[in-house]
Amino acid sequence: MSVAAFIVIACMLTAYVLLDGYDLGVATITPLVARTDREREGSMRSIGPFWNGNEVWLIAAGGALFALFPEAYASSFSGFYLAFMVVLWLLMFRGVAMELRAHFPSAIWHQFWDACFAGSSALLVVLFGVAIGNLLHGVPLDADGYFAGTFAQLLNPYALMVAIFALVTIALHGATFLVVRTRGAAAERARRLVPMLWPAVLVLYVAVTAATVSERGIGWTWIDVIPAFSFASLAGLLLASLHKRERRAFAASSLFITTLLVQASVTLYPYLVPALPPGRGGISIFTAAPSPVALATALTVTIVGLVAVLVYGTLVLRRMAEKFDV
Amino acid sequence: MDVVIADRIQFAFTVMFHYLFPITTIGLAPFVALYTIEGARGDAEAERAAAFWTKIFAINFAIGVVTGIPLEFQFGTNWAIFSATTGSVIGQPLAMEGVYAFFLESIFLGVLLYGKGRVAPGLHAASAVCVWIGSWLSAFFIVATNAWMQHPVGYTIAAHGRIELTSLPAVLLSPFAWWQFVHVLCGALVAGGFVVAGIGAYYLLSNRELALGRRFVDAGVIVALVFSVLTVFPTGDRNSANVTQYQPVKLAAMEGLFSTEKGAPIAILGMPDTQTRTLIDPIFVPDVLSFLAYGNFRANVNGLDAYAAQLWPPVELTYYAYHVMVGLGTIFVAIAVLAALLLRGGRLFRTPGVLWLLLLGMPFPYIASEAGWVTSEVGRQPWIVYGLMRTSAGISPTVVSGEVIFTLIGFAGMYFLLGVLFLYLVLREIAVGP
Numbered sequence: 160m161s162v163a164a165f166i167v168i169a170c171m172l173t174a175y176v177l178l179d180g181y182d183l184g185v186a187t188i189t190p191l192v193a194r195t196d197r198e199r200e201g202s203m204r205s206i207g208p209f210w211n212g213n214e215v216w217l218i219a220a221g222g223a224l225f226a227l228f229p230e231a232y233a234s235s236f237s238g239f240y241l242a243f244m245v246v247l248w249l250l251m252f253r254g255v256a257m258e259l260r261a262h263f264p265s266a267i268w269h270q271f272w273d274a275c276f277a278g279s280s281a282l283l284v285v286l287f288g289v290a291i292g293n294l295l296h297g298v299p300l301d302a303d304g305y306f307a308g309t310f311a312q313l314l315n316p317y318a319l320m321v322a323i324f325a326l327v328t329i330a331l332h333g334a335t336f337l338v339v340r341t342r343g344a345a346a347e348r349a350r351r352l353v354p355m356l357w358p359a360v361l362v363l364y365v366a367v368t369a370a371t372v373s374e375r376g377i378g379w380t381w382i383d384v385i386p387a388f389s390f391a392s393l394a395g396l397l398l399a400s401l402h403k404r405e406r407r408a409f410a411a412s413s414l415f416i417t418t419l420l421v422q423a424s425v426t427l428y429p430y431l432v433p434a435l436p437p438g439r440g441g442i443s444i445f446t447a448a449p450s451p452v453a454l455a456t457a458l459t460v461t462i463v464g465l466v467a468v469l470v471y472g473t474l475v476l477r478r479m480a481e482k483f484d485v
Numbered sequence: 486m487d488v489v490i491a492d493r494i495q496f497a498f499t500v501m502f503h504y505l506f507p508i509t510t511i512g513l514a515p516f517v518a519l520y521t522i523e524g525a526r527g528d529a530e531a532e533r534a535a536a537f538w539t540k541i542f543a544i545n546f547a548i549g550v551v552t553g554i555p556l557e558f559q560f561g562t563n564w565a566i567f568s569a570t571t572g573s574v575i576g577q578p579l580a581m582e583g584v585y586a587f588f589l590e591s592i593f594l595g596v597l598l599y600g601k602g603r604v605a606p607g608l609h610a611a612s613a614v615c616v617w618i619g620s621w622l623s624a625f626f627i628v629a630t631n632a633w634m635q636h637p638v639g640y641t642i643a644a645h646g647r648i649e650l651t652s653l654p655a656v657l658l659s660p661f662a663w664w665q666f667v668h669v670l671c672g673a674l675v676a677g678g679f680v681v682a683g684i685g686a687y688y689l690l691s692n693r694e695l696a697l698g699r700r701f702v703d704a705g706v707i708v709a710l711v712f713s714v715l716t717v718f719p720t721g722d723r724n725s726a727n728v729t730q731y732q733p734v735k736l737a738a739m740e741g742l743f744s745t746e747k748g749a750p751i752a753i754l755g756m757p758d759t760q761t762r763t764l765i766d767p768i769f770v771p772d773v774l775s776f777l778a779y780g781n782f783r784a785n786v787n788g789l790d791a792y793a794a795q796l797w798p799p800v801e802l803t804y805y806a807y808h809v810m811v812g813l814g815t816i817f818v819a820i821a822v823l824a825a826l827l828l829r830g831g832r833l834f835r836t837p838g839v840l841w842l843l844l845l846g847m848p849f850p851y852i853a854s855e856a857g858w859v860t861s862e863v864g865r866q867p868w869i870v871y872g873l874m875r876t877s878a879g880i881s882p883t884v885v886s887g888e889v890i891f892t893l894i895g896f897a898g899m900y901f902l903l904g905v906l907f908l909y910l911v912l913r914e915i916a917v918g919p
Binding site: 214220225230257454472475481 | 562
């Protein structure tokens, strides 16, 4: 049952990265592809109806982690205190920028919020990357499972490499999304951005994977077929984009990110917060889980709710997803 | 600064600032939904009302969402031991809030804000209703979480000291939670009613948007009347009864009752002083507290002297917050009754004095709601989970006072900016008009 709970959390976070990933990605590439006020408004409008619901995946995953693995929630959030607070502030800035920009018709107002929107989103992706990097890398923990390192230790070379990888991958994801949702000069520039970002994603993927294997000292198992899917989806992304198969390119990008998160989850398993150095244990899904009754209740309630969300969310939001001209 | 105090100030500040916005969204959601439905049925005036209130709602919702994000995670960042110990219980309603309420609210708010003309009018109106349901569900789950901290049920204490959930229905269906939830809803609806009536009064007094202004005053006053009465009775009364039964020391602090008495009086005014353990310059109504608490004028009511001083909540804050809430609640009933009487035959619309009262009354339901929560939360001290876990035992072991003060200053700066932006944008929307 702990395993099922691990899978539920992993699925929720994957949904978050895929969905809010395109919001953050669109925001990150907006300064590169949208040159006029109208174009920047267009890129905000492409995610406008969706971003808030997408962000809920993160909030809900936080709540689910709280219920399913209280000790992991407590240890990781208090351990990464400052980093976490910065993430919260950036999430706030991003949300405010999205929602308040349109309420006042002034060029100066728009420019300010456009800069906040792009800056906070790009930084968020970097920080999420640093977080994933540190989880994969392992975290210094004391005997009670609480963080025993410093803020500066979180910014180690491996985590920074993962962060840059996250930034280019999410930028690519956002570019494929903007092309699906909008027509016009900005969309054209986003389309041209895809083949430029692509090689960077490929190189960093290989580098991060190699570094992860050497860092964690993982042997070869059947799970190593996943990178084959990663490479295939990455190749499909480029081909689809070059052939102007926009939806396919976005789907390929989503598949690529999913394979990355599957690899990350498999690397972590059975730990939620692995200790440093590798092999020293950490907070695992077995030590952090509550009683079977509590776990079963939380799992049932969460899964039922999420299935309902997927059904009505898909039904409703599909009607809002038509392409528009900028 | 003591790290426990720093953590408490940070939580109090972020949650009190945040709560200003949900009050409005909970209270306005039914107005937005009903105007949207009437608009979809072809009432052009209601359509303009819906568009106007949706804008106000959206600004509130945006600030409410962004200030709500830290709260979901602050349990973990600042209250790690509390979270690790009780997570299997309180993580439950919090996770449900995300999965059952936030998604509903957010997804359908997207349709409500961006979907006009893109989706069928029926779906657009249904979205407004879903946002309404979502905002109330969210209120329910968060109040259920708090109610468990006030009156823990449905749990067991495991061998390693963790508090483990045994029954989710016991947590969600606890009468303590339901009375608290209904009381919170009523308070928010009083705020919603006063806001709608107050802005209507503003348009009438400015001699513009007369038709809509009348409509707003009319609807707002009725809602304010119904729910200000319900806030007092039965919901306020039942909450007091729960406090009397489960948290008698909180009751004594709320009432400033230092010594145990048969036929305890109720203090209308007075300044509690913990040094001399007296209420200074009180105005008492004799025997009434005994009656309100136990239905008998001669009943014995325990004063603070019946409990060790370490078990007292901060008496002054609990007392004043409670008196502010009750005093304002009484005034709301009076204003709402007066305005409702004048509504007959439309005399209210020609009575500038009462329209001014409605206009200036707008901020006070917010103050009353915040004061109610201060009573409830400060009065819960020194417990973080009543009777089970002390607040001082719940903090994060790795987070020191310096860090909390730094982030508290960060939140203060950020929220000051948000507050200014909010006021500016909302006042601008009101000035621009429907």
